[in-house]
Amino acid sequence: MNFIDLCISSSTQKLKFIQFVLPLKRMDKQRYILVTGGAGYIGSHTVVELTRAGYTPVIADDFRNANRIVVDGLEKLIESTPIIHEVDVCDANHMRDLFEKYAFTGIIHFAAYKAVGESVMDPLKYYHNNIQGLVNVIELALEFSVHNFVFSSSCTVYGEPEGLKVVNEDSPKSKPNSPYGHTKAIGEQILMDVFKSDPEMKIMNLRYFNPVGAHPTGLIGEFPIGKPNNLLPFVTQTGIGKQAELTVFGNDYPTVDGTCVRDYIHVVDLAKAHVKAIHFLSEQADGLIEAVNIGTGNGTSILEVINLFEKIANQSLNWKFGPRRPGDVIEIYADASKANRLLNWQAEYSISDAIEHAWNWEKMIKNYE
Ligand code: UD1
Numbered sequence: 001m002n003f004i005d006l007c008i009s010s011s012t013q014k015l016k017f018i019q020f021v022l023p024l025k026r027m028d029k030q031r032y033i034l035v036t037g038g039a040g041y042i043g044s045h046t047v048v049e050l051t052r053a054g055y056t057p058v059i060a061d062d063f064r065n066a067n068r069i070v071v072d073g074l075e076k077l078i079e080s081t082p083i084i085h086e087v088d089v090c091d092a093n094h095m096r097d098l099f100e101k102y103a104f105t106g107i108i109h110f111a112a113y114k115a116v117g118e119s120v121m122d123p124l125k126y127y128h129n130n131i132q133g134l135v136n137v138i139e140l141a142l143e144f145s146v147h148n149f150v151f152s153s154s155c156t157v158y159g160e161p162e163g164l165k166v167v168n169e170d171s172p173k174s175k176p177n178s179p180y181g182h183t184k185a186i187g188e189q190i191l192m193d194v195f196k197s198d199p200e201m202k203i204m205n206l207r208y209f210n211p212v213g214a215h216p217t218g219l220i221g222e223f224p225i226g227k228p229n230n231l232l233p234f235v236t237q238t239g240i241g242k243q244a245e246l247t248v249f250g251n252d253y254p255t256v257d258g259t260c261v262r263d264y265i266h267v268v269d270l271a272k273a274h275v276k277a278i279h280f281l282s283e284q285a286d287g288l289i290e291a292v293n294i295g296t297g298n299g300t301s302i303l304e305v306i307n308l309f310e311k312i313a314n315q316s317l318n319w320k321f322g323p324r325r326p327g328d329v330i331e332i333y334a335d336a337s338k339a340n341r342l343l344n345w346q347a348e349y350s351i352s353d354a355i356e357h358a359w360n361w362e363k364m365i366k367n368y369e
Helices: 041-052 069-078 092-101 116-121 123-143 179-197 231-240 267-283 302-313 337-343 351-364
Strands: 003-009 015-021 027-036 056-060 083-085 102-109 148-154 202-208 210-212 246-249 264-266 288-294 319-322
Touching: 027 041, 027 123, 041 056, 041 069, 041 267, 056 092, 083 092, 092 102, 092 123, 102 123, 102 267, 116 123, 116 179, 123 148, 123 179, 148 179, 148 267, 179 202, 179 288, 202 267, 210 267, 210 351, 231 246, 231 302, 231 351, 246 302, 264 267, 264 351, 267 288, 267 337, 288 337, 302 351
Parallel strands: 027 056, 027 102, 056 083, 102 148, 148 202, 202 288, 210 264, 246 319
Antiparallel strands: 003 015
């Protein structure tokens, strides 16, 4: 708050409220990074890596899609109380308070919805939150001259890659397959237009492939609210008994075993890519906008994921084949050479590590609803 309301009593004993405008005490000694959605799955892992790299992350999250158990884990991992502001990114006034309080050196914008199926059922929920949130944050970034901006984008912007399985940043894009996907493509377009109007901005769109896994310590991980949409949380929840059975969507795709192939990227590797992105942007003298794939470069089919899980958890999984899921891309994985070249980043964990860590985390949160 910029104001302190002082209540004084006049000689007539009538109460008067006087607002004193105090000079803003901006917190600017540290390298503050605004992390919207920082209590969420990828956000929380990024907060850990930012802290380890010497930054001070400031989380803006209203916990609509995050669980407070993550805050306990974060606290242990960063060995201090994380700075968290419970704020909706669509609430511009509240967001402004943060920009007034902290001299941010960079922004990582995660806060957004991400369930493909839900976005088809309720597109306006996605357009409202994902687009309004981005517009608010980027407007404030411009107003407060915070030039380093990392946007949480997705391989969904490639749509169904025609004839290609491995995509690089210049691969032709077809239309995304869902309103969720459109919000990411539109988000990138908004940032491109902003960059053209303000060439001082330094923007990086990180296009994630399929984030999976949990922190190797088992202290933080994904906490899906309700029934999981994504494959690996569904696998581990079936393994632990929270879900009765996994349905594999489709068995007649033209792939190695008839099931869809994805590039599963460990969430800690992904988190580290954000730190490298912020670091890279802050070192650039001139404005720029870049899109960068963040994936392993390897494809894994759904049946391969199930087999690996059964081996790692040493138990069989209850699963069956079901019909194809509308909107699913058949096979896609990253050419991540640009991330390597530009950011000196590459994935270190394997899909097996990710499954092992996700399974440890699932066991750890077994008794939480
Ligand atoms: C989608 C998006 C991706 C986004 C991610 C975030 C597209 C093309 N991809 O990934 O950009 O980052 O959501 O949530 O929009 N599956 C099953 N049974 C299940 C769940 C999933 O068989 O119960 C299959 C799916 O059909 C798919 C694969 O597992 O073939 C991976 O699915 P999922 O984890 O939902 O991620 P994507 O749809 O690939």
